[in-house]
Amino acid sequence: MDLERASALTPLGGGRYGVELRPEFAIGGGKPNGGYMLHCLGRAAVAAAAAEGSAHPHPVATGVQYQQSPDLGAAVIETEVTRVGRSVSQVTARLLQDERPHVVARFTLGALAEASAPYWGEVPPVSIAPLEECNSFGGGGGRPDNGTRLAFDPNHSIQFGPDGPSGDGSGELRAWFVRDDGGDIDPVTLLYVCDAMPPATFTVVQSGWVPTLDLTAYVRAIPAPGPLRIRFRVQVIADGFADEVADVWDSEGRLVAQSTQLTALRLPG
Amino acid sequence: MDLERASALTPLGGGRYGVELRPEFAIGGGKPNGGYMLHCLGRAAVAAAAAEGSAHPHPVATGVQYQQSPDLGAAVIETEVTRVGRSVSQVTARLLQDERPHVVARFTLGALAEASAPYWGEVPPVSIAPLEECNSFGGGGGRPDNGTRLAFDPNHSIQFGPDGPSGDGSGELRAWFVRDDGGDIDPVTLLYVCDAMPPATFTVVQSGWVPTLDLTAYVRAIPAPGPLRIRFRVQVIADGFADEVADVWDSEGRLVAQSTQLTALRLPG
Numbered sequence: 001m002d003l004e005r006a007s008a009l010t011p012l013g014g015g016r017y018g019v020e021l022r023p024e025f026a027i028g029g030g031k032p033n034g035g036y037m038l039h040c041l042g043r044a045a046v047a048a049a050a051a052e053g054s055a056h057p058h059p060v061a062t063g064v065q066y067q068q069s070p071d072l073g074a075a076v077i078e079t080e081v082t083r084v085g086r087s088v089s090q091v092t093a094r095l096l097q098d099e100r101p102h103v104v105a106r107f108t109l110g111a112l113a114e115a116s117a118p119y120w121g122e123v124p125p126v127s128i129a130p131l132e133e134c135n136s137f138g139g140g141g142g143r144p145d146n147g148t149r150l151a152f153d154p155n156h157s158i159q160f161g162p163d164g165p166s167g168d169g170s171g172e173l174r175a176w177f178v179r180d181d182g183g184d185i186d187p188v189t190l191l192y193v194c195d196a197m198p199p200a201t202f203t204v205v206q207s208g209w210v211p212t213l214d215l216t217a218y219v220r221a222i223p224a225p226g227p228l229r230i231r232f233r234v235q236v237i238a239d240g241f242a243d244e245v246a247d248v249w250d251s252e253g254r255l256v257a258q259s260t261q262l263t264a265l266r267l268p269g
Numbered sequence: 270m271d272l273e274r275a276s277a278l279t280p281l282g283g284g285r286y287g288v289e290l291r292p293e294f295a296i297g298g299g300k301p302n303g304g305y306m307l308h309c310l311g312r313a314a315v316a317a318a319a320a321e322g323s324a325h326p327h328p329v330a331t332g333v334q335y336q337q338s339p340d341l342g343a344a345v346i347e348t349e350v351t352r353v354g355r356s357v358s359q360v361t362a363r364l365l366q367d368e369r370p371h372v373v374a375r376f377t378l379g380a381l382a383e384a385s386a387p388y389w390g391e392v393p394p395v396s397i398a399p400l401e402e403c404n405s406f407g408g409g410g411g412r413p414d415n416g417t418r419l420a421f422d423p424n425h426s427i428q429f430g431p432d433g434p435s436g437d438g439s440g441e442l443r444a445w446f447v448r449d450d451g452g453d454i455d456p457v458t459l460l461y462v463c464d465a466m467p468p469a470t471f472t473v474v475q476s477g478w479v480p481t482l483d484l485t486a487y488v489r490a491i492p493a494p495g496p497l498r499i500r501f502r503v504q505v506i507a508d509g510f511a512d513e514v515a516d517v518w519d520s521e522g523r524l525v526a527q528s529t530q531l532t533a534l535r536l537p538g
Contacts, residue, residue, distance in 0.1 A: 060510055061483035061531040063332035065375040067351050067359055082336050082370070087509065087533060088482060090336055092373070101351070104361070106334040106373065108482045108531065110510065118507040119536060120473050121440060171390060204389050213357060213377045214330035216485040218531050220507055236524055238387040238489055240356065241329055241379065243527060255505055258512060260529055262330040262377065262487050264356060267388060 002147035002181065003189060007040045009047060015079040017044045021072045024146035027209075031069045034212050035195030037095055037103050038064055041077060042188045045091040045107040048079035054089035056109035058187040062217045064105040069211075070097045112187065112222050123258075125249040126231045128153045128174045136178075150196060150230075151176040158202045167203025172233040177248070185228060187219045193248055194259035197232040200244050204234065207265055210242070215261035226251030240265055271416035271450065272458060276309045278316060284348040286313045290341045293415035296478075300338045303481050304464030306364055306372050307333055310346060311457045314360040314376040317348035323358035325378035327456040331486045333374040338480075339366045381456065381491050392527075394518040395500045397422045397443045405447075419465060419499075420445040427471045436472025441502040446517075454497060456488045462517055463528035466501040469513050473503065476534055479511070484530035495520030509534055 001024045010018035025036035042059045049056060076096045083090040088110050095103040128134070134151035152158075156174035158167040167173075177193050179185060185193065194217040199210035232246045242265045248257040275294055279287035294305035311328045318325060345365045352359040357379050364372040397403070403420035421427075425443035427436040436442075446462050448454060454462065463486040468479035501515045511534045517526040 063334065063375070063483055063485060065332065065359060065361075065377065090334060090482075092334075104375065106332070106375075106483070108334065110508070112508045116508055118505050120506040121504055123504055213359075214332055214375070214485070216332060216483070216529060218510075218512055218529075220505060220510070220512075235390055235392055235527075236387050236489060237389040239379070239381045239385055241487075241489070243487055243489075258504075258529075260485060260487075260527075 001145065003039065003192060006146070007043050009044055009077070012076065015048050017047070017077045019075050019077055021070065021075055023072055026072055029209065030072060032072055034066060034215065035192040038062065038105060038195060039188060039192040041093040041095060041103065041105045042107065042191045044077040044079050045093045046109060046188060049081050049084065049089045049091050049109055052081045052084050054084045054109060056089045056111050058110055058112045059107050059191060059219055060110040060112070061108040062105060062191060064103060064215050066103055066212050068102045070095060070102040114222055116221060123247055123255045125229055125253045126174055128176060128229050129155070131176050131227065134176060147180050149178045149180060151178060158198060164206045165198065165202040166206055169204055171200055171204050172231065173197055173200050173203065175230050177228040177230055184225055185223050187222055190219050190223070190248060190257040191217055193228060193230065194246050194257050195261070197230060197246065199263065200232045200234040201237060201242050201263070201265055204237065205267060207267065210263045210265055212261045212263050215259060217257060217259040219257050221254050221256045223250040223256045224252045228256065237265060240267065272308065272461060275415070276312050278313055278346070281345065284317050286316070286346045288344050288346055290339065290344055292341055295341055298478065299341060301341060303335060303484065304461040307331065307374060307464060308457060308461040310362040310364060310372065310374045311376065311460045313346040313348050314362045315378060315457060318350050318353065318358045318360050318378055321350045321353050323353045323378060325358045325380050327379055327381045328376050328460060328488055329357070329379040329381070330377040331374055331460060333372060333484050335372055335481050337371045339364060339371040383491055385490060392516055392524045394498055394522045395443055397445060397498050398424070400445050400496065403445060416449050418447045418449060420447060427467060433475045434467065434471040435475055438473055440469055440473050441500065442466055442469050442472065444499050446497040446499055453494055454492050456491055459488050459492070459517060459526040460486055462497060462499065463515050463526050464530070466499060466515065468532065469501045469503040470506060470511050470532070470534055473506065474536060476536065479532045479534055481530045481532050484528060486526060486528040488526050490523050490525045492519040492525045493521045497525065506534060509536065
């Protein structure tokens with residue numbers, strides 16, 4: 001069950017789409033992965049905007065608030081196209097179960113050019129050990145059966161021991177993101193990639209699950225074929241909250257996506 | 270006309286509040302400053318959550334989508350409290366004119382501790398020239414009459430010449446944020462501070478106004494009294510979009526707020 005099939009939408013009319021939240025994209029506890037839900041919402045947003053004449057297929061800016069965690073299984077995505085403009089379109093999309101919103105995302109869609117280079121600036125790609133020296137997990141929760149893999153640099157990874165996950169205290173994880181079938185990773189899939197990593201706080205402190213409260217993702221370029229590299233780092237843990245920042249580069253070293261999220265962290269003791 | 274009075278809310282019942290968008294917080298073109306509108310929405314979100322029993326007065330995570338630019342003058346803020354939880358509350362707030370939404374923001378509210386230190390990590394404060402050596406503009410659009418000032422480090426500033434704004438090509442601005450009356454800057458006011466700076470892209474490229482499409486702000490700590498320091502930098506300009514990141518520190522060097530925004534940039538030529 002790959003990501004395309006796991007995010008297939010059934011048009012229900014009136015800007016609503018049915019989706020089946022699949023166990024292959026569950027995290028511990030049997031809840032759907034946040035990036036996976038965002039990916040489904042992004043697909044619906046692009047489809048809804050296109051249906052209203054938008055020429056903007058790429059989610060250049062996405063903001064999402066996680067209100068309640070839905071269950072696996074059937075869900076409905078409700079969309080509202082608020083703007084179809086010359087350079088951007090904007091869409092709000094809500095993931096509903098039992099007609100109640102669980103996840104609400106706002107999308108600004110644009111049209112990125114193929115193989116474009118930045119006009120100015122860069123975020124230099126980080127080095128990661130060669131793929132064959134990395135420790136692979138299935139992507140987004142570690143499932144081996146969802147067609148994606150995260151391959152962690154041994155020097156920027158976490159260990160899962162009997163007391164829970166632990167790491168080197170650096171606050172930083174680095175991994176390759178790989179599609180098992182070698183297929184292209186499109187801009188909407190970058191929404192999944194941005195939130196596919198385990199919490200970077202695990203490198204610093206052992207805790208229970210670290211729920212995302214609010215996440216923002218920017219898609220900056222259409223990825224070239226091949227594995228992506230991800231750096232995921234926590235900057236500050238304070239007052240029970242942690243900010244975690246992802247940078248994603250394609251195989252040519254171009255920055256293709258950026259994200260930042262605020263997570264809730266219950267500290268031990 | 271200071272920020273408190275310029276964001277005074279009139280309860281209208283049903284989670285709605287009246288607000289008067291003031292010319293002291295206008296940018297060029299006579300439109301209200303984005304950070305000012307976000308500040309007004311934040312005040313309404315906190316009030317609406319409190320009215321439903323929330324014990325969370327601080328906007329720890331805020332995401333906002335700018336859909337249409339409202340005019341100065343009367344506006345209505347409509348709120349919807351979606352969660353009043355143990356550790357956080359969540360509120361959606363919409364700025365309406367003519368009953369149409371122009372700006373939509375999602376707030377996650379929490380309770381920050383007074384004078385707390387981070388559990389882990391830091392973003393070290395940048396150096397800025399002493400206040401008396403800096404070039405002061407009125408805050409948020411350069412108005413001298415709104416009770417706030419931005420005082421720019423001469424080495425990280427922009428110049429306004431006959432051909433428009435220009436800078437040193439660094440992509441980075443640094444300034445002090447000062448309240449003229451020396452009063453405290455509360456966590457909701459940090460939403461204004463996060464978006465009070467002129468575009469950092471002006472240091473790199475002359476362009477027309479640089480509208481914010483989507484902005485995220487995290488409030489990480491309650492500021493100590495005194496001026497704040499702001500670093501505002503653009504990382505990558507590509508395909509007509511630029512990401513701009515703000516870090517804000519208090520007088521004790523603590524990181525009190527972080528923001529990131531995606532802006533639209535029409536390049537010359």
